Amino acid sequence: MHPDRLVERLSAVVGPAHVLTAPEVRASYETDFTGRYTGRSRLVVRPGDTAEVAAAVRACHDLGVPLVPQGGNTGLVGGSVPGPDGDEVVLSLRRLTSVGPVDHGAQQVTAGAGTTLADLQRYVRSQSWEFGVDLASRDSATLGGMLATNAGGERVVRYGTTRANVAGLEAVLPDGSVMDRLAGLPKDNAGYDLTGLLVGSEGTLAVITRARLRLVPRLPHRVTALLALDSLEAAVALLVTLRRLESLELAEFFTADGLRLVMEKTGLPAPFRTPHPVLVLVECAGRHDTAGELAEAVEHPSVREVAVALRDADRHRLAAYRERHTEAVNAAGVPVKLDVTVPLADLAGFVGDLPGLLAGRARPYVFGHLAEGNVHVNLLDVPVREEEAVTEAVLRRVSQAGGSISAEHGVGRAKARYLHLTRSPTEVAAMRAVKSALDPGKLLSPGTLLGSCPPSPTPDR
Structure with a gap:
């Protein structure tokens, strides 16, 4: 395929100003928040609404071009940036910032995937409501990324993760067709819960464009x-x-x-x-x-x-x-970030075991969400040659405790090879079947979640 053909098709959809091809312009979309994960994109396309997203996805589908959906690019596991080969398109959703009127009767609001959490909070608080999910990265994290990773944050103990606060979604499937589940009905048991499936799918099954969000009263x-x-x-x-x-x-x-x-x-x-x-x-x-x-x-x-x-x-x-x-950890260096969950009964034991697991190969800083046993393990000064060994040692310890290798930031590219530590061969096979059914061409977020996971892993639980 001549490279100009894709540029021409996408430019016709979003306008030439929103098809970014110059390396210096693409650069900020190709490195994630941690600075650890950097790739190379073919180009960056910035659609302005759902119709433009659908047309852009359809163009990539027709030409067999893989793409990576991206929101605020605040992810920690490399799932929001392209791989190293330069053949993927970054689909930036930052322009999808529309927010509809609050439905006071239903306690819901519909917002675009590019809306930052802070902007949503300001809007609903002005009308005496709150969105139950809150993150320290609220000023830059977008709803699309939060939905894609099923973000948890600080208030899960009362309101649950993002999935629990979503009443419906609009999403573009890999072939460019649009799924509209924005009615927000509190009771609707007609078939599979596609909204629940897409929340937490890390951009591997569809591109989320809008969400119907549940609100809670603002407490004085x-x-x-x-x-x-x-x-x-x-x-x-x-x-x-x-x-x-x-x-x-x-x-x-x-x-x-x-x-x-x-x-x-x-x-x-x-x-x-x-x-x-x-x-x-x-x-x-x-x-x-x-x-x-x-x-x-x-x-x-x-x-x-x-x-x-x-x-x-x-x-x-x-x-x-x-x-x-x-902020402080990032100011001290480029960390290896391992976001995990362990059973509460093992929380102190897990943190206490870290020095032995690391064996002097890293300087650990831990913090997190106490009520969920969610530990953010940040490792500084890890020699490049030791990164994989250190990561595996920590994640195997989590697996042995019956925990999860990913609590709330997703698996991304960084942990895909370790998915078998927390999901059985049967579960991985089911995930692959869903991926193949919705995205047979494997064009959405290649390398993320399932990309590096062994097809037939040996259980280690």
Whole structure:
């Protein structure tokens, strides 16, 4: 195929200004947020609505050109960037930013895949609603990427992952046809749950263009507390008490090492005069004052010190100690990021085993979502020759515990070869069958999720 043929077809769809071919212009679309995953695209196309997405996908399908859907490019596993061969088109969805009126009766709103989480939050909050999912990367993460990876974030303990907050989708299938499931019906059992299937599929089955999102009432009373503890075992024990709070929205953890790095790289002052091994960030929200309820809970004997905030500015200040971890780690180097889930009973054991697993080959920083046993393992100073061995050692330990190698950021390209550690041969075969049925040409997100997974893996569970 003459390269100009694809350019001509796509230019006719989106206009020449939105077909990016110059290497220096494509560059920002070819490297992900971590700086670790970089590829080379044939070109970048930027459609402005669903019809243009469908036409662009159809053009690539007709010419046999693989493509990679991309939102805010804040992914951590290489799933949002092209491979190294230069034969893939990056399909940027950042222009799909339309947001419809809030349906107050249904408690829903329809928004485009390119809408950032922060923009959606501002819009629905102005009408006394909230979207239940929240992320530290809210200013750059787009809904399309959140849907594709089934993002979790900070408020899963109360509202669930992204999938639980989606009432319907509009998506373009690999042949360019459009699936419209935006009615948002609370009861609709006619056949397979295609919306649920596409959420978390990492762009391998369809290109999500719009979503019908569930909203929750904006709660007027909030209180945030930072708790100092002696160990992760104590934090897990405290969680039992915290879960009894009807108002609990958030329970995050980090360690003294991570706090020191955050203070060093951001200039934040120490939250307490005395250092403590483990810190837990808690937030409660309700229709009535929740401060008393939280105060009673944090009288737990394992809590050594407490900092409490009621005003928004003070709450954001406390939250920054947890939310700025990613920024601080990235400022210290290019990390190997391993987002995993382990059973809560094994959380402290898993973190305690990391130094032995790493055997001096990396400098670990861990933080995450306490209530879900979701640990963000960030490894700095890993020699290139050791990256695969270190990754495998950590992920095998997760598998042996009955955990998951991917908690909320997807499998992407980075973990595709390890999928068999957390999914059985039967499950992988079923996934491949679904992929083949919807995308027989294997044109959507090649290399992501199933691309490097052995067809017949040996179980290691």
